[in-house]
Amino acid sequence: MNRTEIMQKADDVIKDQKLREMFKKCFMSTLETSLKVEGDKTYIITGDINAMWLRDSSCQVNHYLKLMKDDQDLQNKIKGLIRSQIEYVLLDPYANAFLNTEDVPREYHDTTIMKPYVWERKFELDSLCYPVKLAYQYYKETNDTTIFDKQYLYFIHTILDVFETEQYHSQKSSYTFERDMAKVWNLRKTETLQNHGHGFDTRYTGMVWSAFRPSDDACALNYNIPGNMFCSVILSYLVEIVRDLYHDERLVERIIDLKFQIDYGIELFGTYLHPKYGKIYAYETDGYGNHILMDDANVPSLLSLPYLEYCHEDDPIYQNTRRFILSEDNPYYYAGKKAKGIGSPHTWENYIWPIALTMQALTSTNQQEIQTLIDMIVNNTGDTGYCHESFDVNDDSQYTRPWFCWANSLFAELIMKVYF
Structure with a gap:
């Protein structure tokens, strides 16, 4: 169709x-x-902000994927989007949104390492997950393996390096982000990281640290649970891609080990025994026993876990969590x-x-x-x-x-x- x-x-x-x-x-x-084709690349702006988010651009084409078999033009455009996303991630894996020009005037200043073509450098775990999801879905719908070239293998190594570094953010990461709040009167405090751009200290949990949520708001506690669940899902995709197409068992083992650490961390640190709803998933934690109990509209969210294929709709912890987040107990x-x-x-x-x-x-x-x-x-x-x-x-x-x-x-x- x-x-x-x-x-x-x-x-x-x-x-x-x-x-x-x-x-x-x-x-x-x-x-x-919102879509612009430039040679063999596709650039998709989010809408009324003239920049391309890794997350948004993936989600903006999701409903077209099943049509690609009968629409070569559409397939080419989505393939071009995958190419663009990979190049952007390799340019800066800590950035969440990009431009198709070197720079544009902006009303605020961010203290972080800004490169040409980067619109915003808010490190969001899900921003590295969505390009994997899109490439995997594209592959499954088209059987086109040409996207999995040497550059894509470099992309895999790049995001794994970031994930493993950010498991130990307080000890190993050089990433910082501060937005100059004084220059723009209507900016929220959630636009910047506390502790001079480092975020608050976290304890090792096996999960991957994230500076910002899918909403582009700063995390209150920097292990975002739905983001780590999404990361676990896309690591399963990478196992299949690397095993079947790159035939690299050492890399497969590296991915499986990382997924195990994340899953273990979610189970050990990411759940909360609620007096009203029973065992539920927290939204964020820091590894020190503190939890944020809420859900946000943006995906990945706790609400979206079956959609992201982390669990089934009838999973009892998900159902408990769903009852909580669809009630006024969710702030x-x-x-x-x-x-x-x-x-x-x-x-x-x-x-x-x-x-x-x-x-x-x-x-x-x-x-x-x-x-x-x-x-x-x-x-x-x-x-x-x-x-x-x-x-x-x-x-x-x-x-x-x-x-x-x-x-x-x-x-x-x-x-x-x-x-x-």
């Missing part, structure tokens, strides 16, 4: 006109508004007159994210819950027919980021799963 056939099928299977029109707009959003769960769901410290109080609503539906096995969430998203676009970053639970005309392609793509993915 190609893009044209998707549009035609939508006319047949989606009877609700408002939903059908929104699906079509969201489905095409990345291709029509970023908001309920109002028009909607209820998970928000983020990245946005204002009482603002929830369509990404989280969509992810709640994608990880639900309850058809009534799924339909309720679809209706909630469709009826809270501020009359634009697009998803936004977040909106007020009492007034959807109040929203952040009018052009945010990741949210549109994820919603299109949900509708394809439900209707196609």
Whole structure:
């Protein structure tokens, strides 16, 4: 099935006109508004910020992957995106977002090692995981192994070096990040790392340290649990890639050992016995016995664990965690007159994210819950027919980021799963 056939099928299977029109707009959003081909490379901006995030760009094309077999042009574009991501990671594996020009004027100054083509150097564990996920999915859908060349092998070694260094961040890492808060009046304190850009001390756990969350907010405790779970999943992908395509058993053993350490750390340090919900996953920990109990709208999140293939939907710890994070015991769960769901410290109080609503539906096995969430998203676009970053639970005309392609793509993915 190609893009044209998707549009035609939508006319047949989606009877609700408002939903059908929104699906079509969201489905095409990345291709029509955010994608630029430069030679054999593809550059995809996140939307109203003219930069390419490793995370966002991967998620923005996820709903196109199953169409590649019948759409060579689409396959070439996604292959070009993989090439771009690999080159960017090799340029700076600690950066999360990049430019397709050497630099642009910016309103703030970051104290870190900034290179040309780097837009932002917030080290986020998931930013190194998403390119692996995209390349693996591309390979599985197309059987095209040409992306796994010598450069990709160098990429694998590069990210493994970072993961292993950041297991011992306080002892071995030279990474620091500070944003000059004095120059931009509306910056949040979560835009910078404490302790002169080093973050607070952590104890070795086996997990990988992260400076920032998928929301681009600084971690409060620097072992982000859903980020490490995602890392565990993509290490499984790398085992398969290295064993089957590079035939390097020493490298396979290195990856398996790292995955074992991360998994052990998650089990030993990443769970919490809640008096109300039982054993749940924490959102963050420091290895010293401190935990952050919450969930954030951005993926990887605790809500998204089955979607990321870390666990099954009926896993008892996940179900306990899900009940917690979809309640007002989660400090970023908001309920109002028009909607209820998970928000983020990245946005204002009482603002929830369509990404989280969509992810709640994608990880639900309850058809009534799924339909309720679809209706909630469709009826809270501020009359634009697009998803936004977040909106007020009492007034959807109040929203952040009018052009945010990741949210549109994820919603299109949900509708394809439900209707196609």
